[in-house]
Amino acid sequence: MTKVDESENNGIAKKTSGEQPYKLSYSVGVAENKNSKFRKTMEDVHTYVENFASRLDWGYFGVFDGHAGNQASKWCGSHLHSLLQKKIMENERRDVREVLDESFTYADEHINSSLGGNSGCTAAVGILRWEVPDSVPSELIELDQHKRMLYTANVGDTRIVLCRNGHSVRLTYDHKASDTLEMQRVEAAGGLIMRSRVNGMLAVTRSLGDKFFDSLVVGNPFTTSVEITTTDQFLIIACDGLWDVVEDQEACDMIKKIGDANEAAKTLVRMALEKGTTDNVTVMVVVFDSNP
Template sequence: MMVDTGASEKPDPAVVFMMEKEEDISFASGGWKSDDGRLSCGYSSFRGKRVTMEDFYDIKTSTIDGRTICMFGIFDGHGGSRAAEYLKEHLFDNLMKHPQFMTDTKSAICETYQKTDVDFLGSERDSLRDDGSTASTAVLVGSHLYVANVGDSRTVISIAGKAIPLSEDHKPNRIDERKRIESAGGVIMWAGTWRVGGVLAMSRAFGNRMLKQYVVAEPEIQDQEVDEELELVILASDGLWDVVPNEDAVSIARAEEEAEAASRKLTETAYTRGSADNITCLVVKFHHEKKVPVDPVASQDTKEKATIESMRVD
């Protein structure tokens, strides 16, 4: 994991606590808390039953023009790990360099996703590999959250205990995705599941140059204002979502006080429920200031005292 505070000339780091654990080569977990205590994040990544690990994650935080920026990403590789690793190394750095990042964040995210895809394909032009990767990212700019998605990783938030997906999986049999692919001359075939050209089980991805005409890296983006009802955000690869419904994931994460404990519990739950994939998740918790309840009796006493004081004449 990388915490990067180098987006401005004199960055003001937003993170003062960070913890990382490496128990073995197939499992990693850790977390951090913001300086003001209002935000914490935990991550957990597990190879699971797969022979190789193709999931990557990234967390970056910085202060730009006096505003706190936090970025969280899950990248699930397929056909190899190179595309997912490339996204971890470059996607957020590219985003922070975009000239409109602070003024038009949505457009900056959309353009950065597609430019990074082009850059990755260029870096692999002499390679015989043709791997690809999903990307599900959450970018917090001040009090505004932008969630972008390509592929079948997913981001879900909890608002007052209700699970709300902020991304929709890019599957070839999604009506709008099927129409887009077929309009471009592609075909959707059944091969154990619906696949683009009978090969790829998702309709959008980074990389996959042989299918690039149909499998695009244009993200779908949703934005959410961070208020007191927004409790947490869960980003995870499909190794979690294949066996843990959105509602269960939110319930599990809410039950744990610490974000790292929540991410670990989610990973463990997916594995015990039979997930056969790599499992990686990030849990971001918002710690809003709790309003002190007003004592109606004390409040009345205060009002009466104020009235008496105002009637006194020295």
Template sequence: MMEKMNQDGALETEKSLKRNNVVRERRISGAVAPGAGAVFRSVHAMQSTLALGSSFESDHIWKLGCLDGSSPDTGKGKSQFKSSSITNKVCHGFHLVEGQSGHDMEDYHVAEYRKTKAHVLGLFAIFDGHLGDRVPTYLKDNLFNNILEEPSFWEDPKTAIKNAYRSTDKLILEKSMQLGPGGSTAVTAIVIDGKDLWVANVGDSRAVICRGGVADQLTVDHEPHSERRRIEKQGGFVTTLPGDVPRVNGQLAVARAFGDENLKAHLSSEPDVRQIRIDSSTQFVILASDGLWKVMNNQEAVDMVKHIKDPQAAAKRLTTEALARKSKDDISCIVIRFG
């Protein structure tokens, strides 16, 4: 989400790449073997460049310890735990593309599996930053830990998620000297034992589920015009200028976000949280930043990939189509398949 020019970010090694007709991709790969007890984190594992208008692709792979025979250059991860508590196989794939909005990549993601308290957790998230990448980086490193450390997580996941979003935002604001004035949207998905899915979000990063070929949006797009009353009650205002989207105080195009110290009095970090029971009709879930959703609707996205069994190929298909539809923003996509 490009709302303002960002400050110097952390991607110093990429700044020498020419911006003319170049899209930078970040793809990550990994897998967890059956019964693996260690945490596997699939973050920042691969970087590549793709020249527009050609099929040339140059990959620079950072090798990871991949288990279960999965290749580190596949751009996908799989979880196939052989446990009596697991009823559905869970596999995922992801694809991230830096946009052409004149700023460094501000999208970050998490795709990992953890085994804890005799449960297997799939943790997936997309963080779409603005005014720099420090806040989404902080979220990538801390939000899931904060959720899982909530005392009520196993008894009341909804309350735990809400509490962790709130406390994480408070910590970000307390660290504003280090993290800067920027912020980030978030969409998080927690798969518990392949049976239950907990989805939460702030901002306009979205989760869409496919059941029987039909798309259902699991998240709420927190747009300024839909929360105008709350924003004005808190002393802010919403601008709607010709040719532009509604913005909080003429600046931010979402009504809820992490960070954004200068706008925090008028923003919320309260997530919408939803639980979904995974059953035989549940095919897959798409998590994506607004770089995708600006150029296609939910059913279009589902129809485009519902017959693609490889989740990484599905994620890449969606990001490639978003580019073809002239999306200029950073585009991040995770596809989680069930069954």
């Protein structure tokens, strides 16, 4: 069995300070491994924020898989959640998917214009929050009228999978050069797909950064929104170090009987290593309380 080395941590966990007189409706677990057999450096970064945007029981979850250096992934791990919070607070009624698209695009432009080097990163982000229908007057809102909504965005092949009623539901889209639609977009922009890579070099067609590829590799994310109900058990956010060797349903089956989020994340990292992944591995598991 491969031993998981958890001594190296590039994650940024933003937690609220002080004691909480309540129990969050979710728990977060993270595990990562540099995979030193194949990789000399760790370029993954993760971030999660409890009570995101200073709102009770909201959550922010992000995994960023860097390449050509870790400047882009570190910037996203340190700053993307603050950028999203600011934009959401400017207008809480605005569709969060629009905010995610705008923020990812800004991050892409900022990394390309302000950071040294040519690094880039794939990204998968989830925002969990409580909402009430617009049709309900605020003075008439009852607790059971609140909906728990999850908004997601991704570029590249970092993936978010929801386990619903024991079945995997992929909430992201793998932006790879082998994908027909992405291949057509890159070629229409003047690029070439060779050996399933953009201009023969980059396997992903969307990322944050990668200024060397200019308009061929873009930062516009795939976004989704879904209501989280009692049929939803947990969420897996992981880089391709997991998904290259583990199928969505296989991952859900492996941890569906593990109630502890940290242990679930560690289990998936071990699984990826045992199956021979050659990449850095980062796995974040968000377990939902069935009775929030």
